[in-house]
Amino acid sequence: RRYGGTGKTFLRLDLTREQAPPVDAILCREMLIHLSLDDGFKVLKNFRRSGAAYLFITTYPAVRENIDICTGHWRWLNMELPPFGFPPPIELIVEHDRVGRSLGVWRICDL
Numbered sequence: 551r552r553y554g555g556t557g558k559t560f561l562r563l564d565l566t567r568e569q570a571p572p573v574d575a576i577l578c579r580e581m582l583i584h585l586s587l588d589d590g591f592k593v594l595k596n597f598r599r600s601g602a603a604y605l606f607i608t609t610y611p612a613v614r615e616n617i618d619i620c621t622g623h624w625r626w627l628n629m630e631l632p633p634f635g636f637p638p639p640i641e642l643i644v645e646h647d648r649v650g651r652s653l654g655v656w657r658i659c660d661l
Contacts, residue, residue, distance in 0.1 A: 566592040570600035578607040579653070586621045587633060594634075598658055605656050611642070612650040629654055636661055 554560055561571065566589045570576070576597050582590045597605055613628035626649070629636040639654035 565596050568596075570596045570602075572601045574602060575604040575606065576600065576602045576658075578605065580608050583608065583624050583627055584622065585619075587616070587618045589621050590627075591633075594661070598661070602658055605658050605661070606653055607656070609636075609639070609642075609652050609654040610650050611652055626650075629656075 559571075563570070566585070578593075578597070582593065585593065607629060608627075609629040610626040611628055611630070613626045613631065616627050616631050616633065617625055619625050627634070630638065636654070636656055637660055639656050641655040643653040643655070645651045645653070
């Protein structure tokens, strides 16, 4: 209610089960780090089906291995490593924090 209005819609979805709406770009910040690899791939599949051209997603380039977890726990992910294997991002926005977090930008068609 506070930030909505003409041209702005806020939705609450379970992206592991519900279809993402059609959009131009997706900002996925600090979400996949809390999902199992299986649930993470479900979300990425939904992102592809949205028709979005770009994905802005949190990545931790210093991570050397992506491990699996139970959904609801957390760990850091490097989106360029298996099992994701994203190509190098077209842009990497480095956050100068102590954990090495960055926001990577990828063309969804390249994933």
